[in-house]
Amino acid sequence: MLEHQSPELPRPARLLAAALPSWPLEMVLTRALRALADRRPELFERLGVHSRCVFVVRPTDLDFAFSVVPHRWQGRVSVVRPETRGDVHIEGPLLRLLGLLDGSLDGDALFFNRVISVSGRTDALLALRNAIEEAELAPSDLLGVSGRVGRFADAAILRAIQALQGMAEPAANATPGAL
Amino acid sequence: MDRPENHIGLTLGPVLFNWSAERLRDFYATIADRSAFDRVHVGEVVCGKRMPFSDPVWPDIIAMLEDAGKEVVVSALALPATVRERKTIAALCEDDDRLVEINDVTALSQRGGKPFVVGPFVNVYNEGTVRLMASRGARTVCVPVELPLASLTSMAQSCPDIEFEVFAFGRLPLALSGRCYHARLHGLHKDSCRFICDQDPDGLDVETMDGQPFLAANGIQTLSHGVQAFCPAPEEAARAGVRRLRLSPHTVNMVAAGDTYRSLLDGRIEPAEALNRLRGLNLPGELVDGYERGLAGCLAAGQA
Amino acid sequence: MAIELVCPAGTPSALRSAVDAGAHAVYCGFADETNARNFPGLNFSPAEMTKGVRYAHDHGAKVLVAINTFPKAGTFEPWRKALAAAEEAQADAVILADMAVLDHAATHHPGLRLHLSVQAAANTPEAIGFYADTFNVKRVVLPRVLSVEEIAKLNKEIDVETEAFVFGGLCPMTEGRCSLSSYATGRSPNLSGVCSPPEHVEYVEEADGTAVRLAGFTIDRFGKDEAAGYPTLCKGCFVAGGKSTHLFEDPVSLNAAGLVGRLADAGVTALKIEGRQRGKGYVAEVVKTFRAVVDAIEAGGDPVKAEQLLAGLVEGGRQTSGAYRKQWR
Numbered sequence: 001m002l003e004h005q006s007p008e009l010p011r012p013a014r015l016l017a018a019a020l021p022s023w024p025l026e027m028v029l030t031r032a033l034r035a036l037a038d039r040r041p042e043l044f045e046r047l048g049v050h051s052r053c054v055f056v057v058r059p060t061d062l063d064f065a066f067s068v069v070p071h072r073w074q075g076r077v078s079v080v081r082p083e084t085r086g087d088v089h090i091e092g093p094l095l096r097l098l099g100l101l102d103g104s105l106d107g108d109a110l111f112f113n114r115v116i117s118v119s120g121r122t123d124a125l126l127a128l129r130n131a132i133e134e135a136e137l138a139p140s141d142l143l144g145v146s147g148r149v150g151r152f153a154d155a156a157i158l159r160a161i162q163a164l165q166g167m168a169e170p171a172a173n174a175t176p177g178a179l
Numbered sequence: 180m181d182r183p184e185n186h187i188g189l190t191l192g193p194v195l196f197n198w199s200a201e202r203l204r205d206f207y208a209t210i211a212d213r214s215a216f217d218r219v220h221v222g223e224v225v226c227g228k229r230m231p232f233s234d235p236v237w238p239d240i241i242a243m244l245e246d247a248g249k250e251v252v253v254s255a256l257a258l259p260a261t262v263r264e265r266k267t268i269a270a271l272c273e274d275d276d277r278l279v280e281i282n283d284v285t286a287l288s289q290r291g292g293k294p295f296v297v298g299p300f301v302n303v304y305n306e307g308t309v310r311l312m313a314s315r316g317a318r319t320v321c322v323p324v325e326l327p328l329a330s331l332t333s334m335a336q337s338c339p340d341i342e343f344e345v346f347a348f349g350r351l352p353l354a355l356s357g358r359c360y361h362a363r364l365h366g367l368h369k370d371s372c373r374f375i376c377d378q379d380p381d382g383l384d385v386e387t388m389d390g391q392p393f394l395a396a397n398g399i400q401t402l403s404h405g406v407q408a409f410c411p412a413p414e415e416a417a418r419a420g421v422r423r424l425r426l427s428p429h430t431v432n433m434v435a436a437g438d439t440y441r442s443l444l445d446g447r448i449e450p451a452e453a454l455n456r457l458r459g460l461n462l463p464g465e466l467v468d469g470y471e472r473g474l475a476g477c478l479a480a481g482q483a
Numbered sequence: 484m485a486i487e488l489v490c491p492a493g494t495p496s497a498l499r500s501a502v503d504a505g506a507h508a509v510y511c512g513f514a515d516e517t518n519a520r521n522f523p524g525l526n527f528s529p530a531e532m533t534k535g536v537r538y539a540h541d542h543g544a545k546v547l548v549a550i551n552t553f554p555k556a557g558t559f560e561p562w563r564k565a566l567a568a569a570e571e572a573q574a575d576a577v578i579l580a581d582m583a584v585l586d587h588a589a590t591h592h593p594g595l596r597l598h599l600s601v602q603a604a605a606n607t608p609e610a611i612g613f614y615a616d617t618f619n620v621k622r623v624v625l626p627r628v629l630s631v632e633e634i635a636k637l638n639k640e641i642d643v644e645t646e647a648f649v650f651g652g653l654c655p656m657t658e659g660r661c662s663l664s665s666y667a668t669g670r671s672p673n674l675s676g677v678c679s680p681p682e683h684v685e686y687v688e689e690a691d692g693t694a695v696r697l698a699g700f701t702i703d704r705f706g707k708d709e710a711a712g713y714p715t716l717c718k719g720c721f722v723a724g725g726k727s728t729h730l731f732e733d734p735v736s737l738n739a740a741g742l743v744g745r746l747a748d749a750g751v752t753a754l755k756i757e758g759r760q761r762g763k764g765y766v767a768e769v770v771k772t773f774r775a776v777v778d779a780i781e782a783g784g785d786p787v788k789a790e791q792l793l794a795g796l797v798e799g800g801r802q803t804s805g806a807y808r809k810q811w812r
Contacts, residue, residue: 122681357806360730384724417792
């Protein structure tokens with residue numbers, strides 16, 4: 001199993017993340033979620049009744065968690081305390097969670113290999129996993145930017161993720177493909 | 180036979196387990212002698228490999244039952260595969276004297292339009308399928324165990340000529356497989372199984388890792404651990420379009436089970452009393468009836 | 484005749500992945516109880532189906548639409564709509580199981596090519612002949628209970644094409660004849676298009692690991708370092724005859740890559756990959772590998788080592804050739 005080798009954010013990034021105030025982050029992420037709903041409403045239809053569920057996403061290498069209610073244009077992302085309860089809980093290293101979103105990690109592996117742990121309503125979780133699977137999201141979708149700026153952001157962020165992943169994960173360790 | 184319009188018949192289904200020839204003979208002698216069943220199924224349904232043992236006893240059993248005034252239905256295999264099994268079904272479908280129960284589409288085409296009963300192993304879930312079966316000679320349809328009573332009612336309303344039957348008593352037949360679970364559990368191959376399913380005449384109990392009773396294995400068949408006990412009041416059954424109740428044989432006193440259901444359907448006892456009497460029969464599992472209510476089949480009986 | 488590789492797609496993006504990876508045909512279903520993979524978030528709207536068929540046709544691939552569940556009496560409308568939508572989307576065939584659905588398709592959509600789903604469990608010449616004669620079914624997806632030798636014999640006795648599963652999740656029970664799921668949960672493959680439905684699945688953390696419960700029944704338990712799978716009832720661990728065992732089936736996947744040549748010799752027209760509930764990464768990898776296997780066999784070249792190539796994608800990390808070898812029984 002990969003649990004002991006899973007990449008954590010390096011220390012400088014952790015400190016930086018902890019120092020960020022939560023409300024601009026909430027605003028940026030909520031706006032991005034709603035912009036996505038505007039651009040690709042069919043993705044949210046895939047969630048069906050589960051779009052009203054509270055998904056608590058907890059990066060284990062951060063000191064806070066995200067609470068996401070993906071209810072289309074009324075969707076909301078909040079920064080919450082790590083122990084906050086919701087309908088579905090997803091927990092894992094931030095880079096793995098991001099890898100999930102952009103589709104570079106296999107969804108099944110994600111939920112079942114236990115690098116990422118899940119609990120709560122399995123039907124809502126499965127709906128989310130299938131919606132994400134179809135979405136093929138890019139990092140820019142999370143920030144709500146598109147066009148040239150979006151492409152630039154994607155390139156920069158993906159490079160950063162790779163660099164971080166390189167720092168956090170010695171070459172001898174497993175790659176995402178081995179999940 | 181002269182019966183009132185809303186009379187509900189009592190069927191004894193085929194024995195699903197690997198009973199010895201002696202046990203079968205004794206069992207049917209008792210049924211012929213003093214049971215309340217008006218229709219009795221005979222024949223091997225689950226495993227073709229058991230046939231060489233039971234085949235020789237059926238002619239006597241059929242004669243005995245018919246002499247006693249029972250209507251006999253010959254049941255066909257549910258999962259025929261080998262040439263020998265297919266030939267057996269073809270021969271059985273030649274029978275002009277009595278109804279044949281088809282338990283697989285194989286037998287449907289072999290029956291060639293002669294009257295038959297559709298067993299619960301055939302996927303008849305809707306009126307379109309019933310009409311198709313009726314056009315080919317179906318007289319009685321025992322619906323699949325997972326079909327809710329409400330769906331049967333809907334079919335009965337659009338197909339008034341078909342006699343609808345419900346699997347009312349016994350461990351529920353839930354699945355069939357190409358694989359034999361008795362053989363697998365004992366580390367044997369199906370082809371050299373030593374017929375060890377005969378050790379479990381009511382099926383082998385299957386529990387969860389936490390000791391919850393759950394299923395029962397019977398060779399290639401999986402049944403419920405719980406014992407179906409659908410006990411409707413007669414007017415409720417008639418209103419729902421039910422014309423027959425099927426009781427599936429177990430090693431318990433089946434004459435008593437038949438008497439209980441006859442008393443229930445004749446209005447001589449209440450459903451709660453019927454359940455009480457069934458509980459006294461030393462059954463292999465708890466009483467269940469969730470399927471009839473459109474719910475999980477494992478739910479306890481009499482909760483409606 | 485060339486072997487047709489029939490590949491799964493649970494979403495439009497998986498359809499594109501399958502086509503891009505070399506699928507000759509893709510099978511998929513609408514997002515409701517009319518198909519046997521009715522999981523939340525999965526499957527196609529009629530508009531997505533139309534676009535998907537166009538994408539496949541533009542790339543030389545076919546689309547087969549699975550409408551392979553059994554309508555309960557009085558609830559025919561979703562199946563009627565699904566058939567109409569499949570024809571509207573210009574699907575190359577529909578995969579059906581229920582006799583009333585087959586009858587409706589044969590009567591009202593004579594232009595639609597009909598395939599018989601594995602859910603119909605037709606495994607004898609008589610049963611297959613019935614569906615061919617009555618509904619003009621052109622192809623039958625074979626139940627996973629037959630050995631290669633039996634398939635060869637069967638193909639000599641029937642006039643319709645056959646399609647055989649070669650990879651993916653393996654039902655140990657005869658498909659279309661299993662009510663284990665509804666016994667525990669009230670929902671089953673035949674009636675609701677789902678087995679072991681997720682709303683009844685619960686992962687419970689305990690001192691020594693995780694218990695997996697389906698509607699309250701503990702169907703498996705795994706330690707902290709063990710990989711988990713989707714908790715399908717028949718792959719669970721149970722106690723029988725005093726033994727704690729995977730009584731029905733071990734958590735393994737079917738991989739008949741090594742038997743593709745023999746299946747082709749046995750007269751099989753199409754090879755089917757299971758996995759509409761799996762991600763597009765899985766689809767791309769499995770399709771690419773099997774396309775290489777098929778191409779190598781058709782070219783008479785060396786067989787591709789598909790067992791090794793796909794080892795990372797199979798459930799529980801283990802593979803079996805299932806009923807194709809008689810010992811499985």
